[in-house]
Amino acid sequence: MKHFALSSVTLAAVACSTLLMSGCGGGASSETTVTIKPAQPDDAGGDSSAANGAEGGSTPAAGAGGIGTLTGVVSYDGSQPFLEALVQKGKQGVDAICASEGVPNETVVVTDGKLANVCIFLARAPRGMSIPPAPEETAVFDQKLCKFLPHVLLVRTGQPLQVLNGDPVVHNTHTYPSKNSGFNATIPPNDRMGTTIKYSRAEPIPVRVQCDIHAWMRAYHLVVDHPFAAISGEDGTFRIEGLPAGDQEFRVWHETAGYLDRKYKVTITADQETSVELKYGSADLSRWDGPQPKQVILSALP
Amino acid sequence: MRVRTALFGVAMLFVGCDVPEAQFVSSEPFNGLAPEARRAVKAELEDKFGTPDDLVGWLRFPINYGGVTGSVASVAESGPITSFTVELAPDATLDVQRDSLLKWQSGAYRDVDIPIPVRGFDAQSNVLTIGAELEKPPNVGDTFVIDGGMKFKHGKQLYLKHCMHCHGVTGDGNGPTAKYLNPLPRDYRQGVFKFTSTAQTDRARRDDLGRTIKYGIPGTYMPSFMLLEDQEVDAIVEYIRWLSVRGEYERRLVNEFEGDYSKEAITDRTSGEDGEDRDAIIAELQVFLDEDFPDIVEGIADDLATAWSRAEEEPALILPEKPRTADDAALASRLRGRQLYLSERAKCASCHGPRGVGDGPQTELFQKIPGTNDDYDKPGLYNVWGDPIDPRNLNRGIYRGGRRPIDIYRRIYAGIKGTPMPAFGGTVLKDEEIWDLVNYVMSIPYDGPEPQASGSSEELASTGAHAGGRQ
Numbered sequence: 100m101k102h103f104a105l106s107s108v109t110l111a112a113v114a115c116s117t118l119l120m121s122g123c124g125g126g127a128s129s130e131t132t133v134t135i136k137p138a139q140p141d142d143a144g145g146d147s148s149a150a151n152g153a154e155g156g157s158t159p160a161a162g163a164g165g166i167g168t169l170t171g172v173v174s175y176d177g178s179q180p181f182l183e184a185l186v187q188k189g190k191q192g193v194d195a196i197c198a199s200e201g202v203p204n205e206t207v208v209v210t211d212g213k214l215a216n217v218c219i220f221l222a223r224a225p226r227g228m229s230i231p232p233a234p235e236e237t238a239v240f241d242q243k244l245c246k247f248l249p250h251v252l253l254v255r256t257g258q259p260l261q262v263l264n265g266d267p268v269v270h271n272t273h274t275y276p277s278k279n280s281g282f283n284a285t286i287p288p289n290d291r292m293g294t295t296i297k298y299s300r301a302e303p304i305p306v307r308v309q310c311d312i313h314a315w316m317r318a319y320h321l322v323v324d325h326p327f328a329a330i331s332g333e334d335g336t337f338r339i340e341g342l343p344a345g346d347q348e349f350r351v352w353h354e355t356a357g358y359l360d361r362k363y364k365v366t367i368t369a370d371q372e373t374s375v376e377l378k379y380g381s382a383d384l385s386r387w388d389g390p391q392p393k394q395v396i397l398s399a400l401p
Numbered sequence: 402m403r404v405r406t407a408l409f410g411v412a413m414l415f416v417g418c419d420v421p422e423a424q425f426v427s428s429e430p431f432n433g434l435a436p437e438a439r440r441a442v443k444a445e446l447e448d449k450f451g452t453p454d455d456l457v458g459w460l461r462f463p464i465n466y467g468g469v470t471g472s473v474a475s476v477a478e479s480g481p482i483t484s485f486t487v488e489l490a491p492d493a494t495l496d497v498q499r500d501s502l503l504k505w506q507s508g509a510y511r512d513v514d515i516p517i518p519v520r521g522f523d524a525q526s527n528v529l530t531i532g533a534e535l536e537k538p539p540n541v542g543d544t545f546v547i548d549g550g551m552k553f554k555h556g557k558q559l560y561l562k563h564c565m566h567c568h569g570v571t572g573d574g575n576g577p578t579a580k581y582l583n584p585l586p587r588d589y590r591q592g593v594f595k596f597t598s599t600a601q602t603d604r605a606r607r608d609d610l611g612r613t614i615k616y617g618i619p620g621t622y623m624p625s626f627m628l629l630e631d632q633e634v635d636a637i638v639e640y641i642r643w644l645s646v647r648g649e650y651e652r653r654l655v656n657e658f659e660g661d662y663s664k665e666a667i668t669d670r671t672s673g674e675d676g677e678d679r680d681a682i683i684a685e686l687q688v689f690l691d692e693d694f695p696d697i698v699e700g701i702a703d704d705l706a707t708a709w710s711r712a713e714e715e716p717a718l719i720l721p722e723k724p725r726t727a728d729d730a731a732l733a734s735r736l737r738g739r740q741l742y743l744s745e746r747a748k749c750a751s752c753h754g755p756r757g758v759g760d761g762p763q764t765e766l767f768q769k770i771p772g773t774n775d776d777y778d779k780p781g782l783y784n785v786w787g788d789p790i791d792p793r794n795l796n797r798g799i800y801r802g803g804r805r806p807i808d809i810y811r812r813i814y815a816g817i818k819g820t821p822m823p824a825f826g827g828t829v830l831k832d833e834e835i836w837d838l839v840n841y842v843m844s845i846p847y848d849g850p851e852p853q854a855s856g857s858s859e860e861l862a863s864t865g866a867h868a869g870g871r872q
Contacts, residue, residue: 131454131557133550135468137506138460192762194745222660223693269746271823277656280602280708283816284824287746294828300704303660311821312748314766350660361661361670362677 164344165369173331175214176380185315197245213335216251218352220328233257247318256324263293271311298322344369355384423453425571438662463710467552481534508543556640572644590648593819596802601824604712610638620799653701723832728840735852738841756850757795785819798846
């Protein structure tokens with residue numbers, strides 16, 4: 100019969116692990132320091148030398164050189180690409196009103212070589228310029244035949260935006276802004292009074308809007324806090340007035356490309372119309388690959 | 402052998418028990434910024450929020466860090482000062498502890514780091530006695546805070562003990578346990594919480610977060626923490642609100658830089674025939690930081706402070722204007738509810754399915770990934786955190802946001818934030834109609850999707866079982 104003797108190594112190991120465990124207090128007891136930071140620093144409001152383009156007027160430094168206008172046209176190299184309708188006319192399984200005329204795919208709209216729905220806007224209001232307040236007239240965002248109207252809407256921060264429903268079915272309008280709180284509510288059928296919302300902050304890129312009930316419905320809101328923005332029409336033209344003279348950098352954006360141009364440079368001449376032509380081709384609209392066939396796994400059961 | 406043992410023993414003594422320093426993780430979009438931009442954002446975050454072990458409680462936000470604020474009401478003209486009359490913040494009570502400390506927020510002593518011990522406070526005369534001598538009298542109107550940040554510190558410690566392993570140190574829902582969980586723990590950093598009593602566009606209230614902690618979320622891994630004391634739950638709620646504010650602040654900051662100074666943007670801008678010079682872009686970034694950045698962070702702080710304070714106010718809370726319609730034996734309310742469920746106006750069946758199992762047509766359509774034109778790989782609904790989500794199976798009787806009728810009312814009225822469940826109240830459905838739906842929904846687990854009496858109508862009326870009995 101062997102005696103079980105505690106070897107000296109075992110003893111040492113037991114002693115040491117006790118030592119180890121006694122020292123570990125766990126994360127909750129590590130020393131935490133708290134610094135309370137006052138809401139306003141004591142020297143707030145002292146630095147007025149950095150002229151900021153606050154809404155409602157400050158010393159107009161940027162507008163001192165005069166005001167000009169930018170006009171332009173957006174051309175597309177090619178003809179209207181074939182885009183399969185989002186809902187075919189007469190399709191079964193969708194609301195009757197949506198299938199009555201079918202719903203076309205409006206992501207790329209080319210007419211006579213001109214590209215519509217391109218957003219041209221200044222990333223920020225020009226520094227030191229007094230910005231006129233938001234217009235009081237309401238921007239109207241409607242839905243008819245299961246399609247948003249317009250497809251891309253220009254709206255100012257603080258401007259009332261009326262969301263209407265012109266269909267006999269309920270629509271759920273859901274916006275996805277990055278700086279404002281999103282809107283997600285159902286609009287009753289044939290609601291011509293609608294719900295009025297307002298954006299309080301400018302969004303860096305147009306806000307995506309969709310309907311949670313009719314998944315194909317898609318639109319965009321270009322939300323800016325200044326009047327220097329425009330969306331190209333069906334004829335590809337756009338016009339921006341009241342721009343300070345000098346070098347300006349515009350963002351050019353389209354839903355199938357993201358930024359077509361982050362800094363499109365134009366020199367604005369005072370009291371004149373500066374005319375530009377923006378040219379893009381199918382390679383620029385590279386985020387759009389056309390309708391992809393979907394792989395759907397069918398059940399193996401008969 | 403003995404030498405080895407001895408050496409082993411000595412080596413053990415030197416093994417420290419260093420608790421690794423907790424760190425906040427940065428979000429994905431942050432990592433996509435250029436290094437110079439990242440540095441600026443990181444510095445700003447550390448300035449306004451600190452690190453988990455060195456917290457900064459910015460009073461700009463409506464977060465209760467604990468402690469009592471006050472200001473000097475009157476003080477002796479000169480000489481060493483050991484007491485003075487104070488005016489505390491409205492409704493504040495000061496309970497001086499053995500280790501209570503006072504820190505000046507403004508005035509001559511503002512930059513003194515060492516806080517002053519507090520000896521006593523006389524609530525009748527409003528005289529505060531301190532345990533140090535101030536050579537120069539403070540000015541009338543100088544503000545201070547006593548025991549500032551205690552609740553904050555307490556909240557953080559409780560959070561690390563109870564919540565961190567699922568929700569992560571940063572509150573990003575990605576703690577060590579998270580990868581084993583479905584549904585995933587909440588990521589606080591969007592400022593979105595699903596089960597609230599506020600309107601669709603408002604933040605969650607303290608009450609809502611407190612209920613979630615106390616009662617848990619049935620059907621998920623979030624347990625009930627009923628055994629915690631009220632003041633512990635309060636401290637955790639404040640810390641979670643702080644984490645949420647920090648997360649949103651980071652997201653908004655990164656948003657400002659993404660357009661021009663992300664890695665992708667700089668590659669874009671420096672490429673091509675008329676590409677810019679990288680140094681010129683960095684110089685432009687510096688100008689942006691000097692001129693535009695201060696106003697931008699003011700705006701962000703303003704927005705967040707307003708949003709979170711607004712949530713606590715009356716207008717944000719959803720209270721039904723009409724009391725709940727009685728769910729009587731004639732089942733009239735439930736039948737109306739069933740009709741609404743299937744109607745074109747509410748279209749509940751489009752997601753929840755005609756039998757309420759959560760298999761409506763929407764679950765078979767491909768949804769678009771936010772911000773892009775691409776569809777998700779799999780058909781079905783997704784939430785705002787990018788995870789697949791199923792419409793609730795109403796037959797199970799498990800209601801994640803609470804099983805009181807008012808909870809279900811609120812889910813229908815304001816929708817569920819962060820999910821495709823939309824808001825119906827105030828626009829599409831009237832109060833009475835929402836109550837009809839509530840009665841119908843609450844009957845489905847017992848009587849199936851088609852309202853029918855499971856017993857005779859006399860039986861239902863006499864027992865009052867779930868028919869008008871629960872208010």
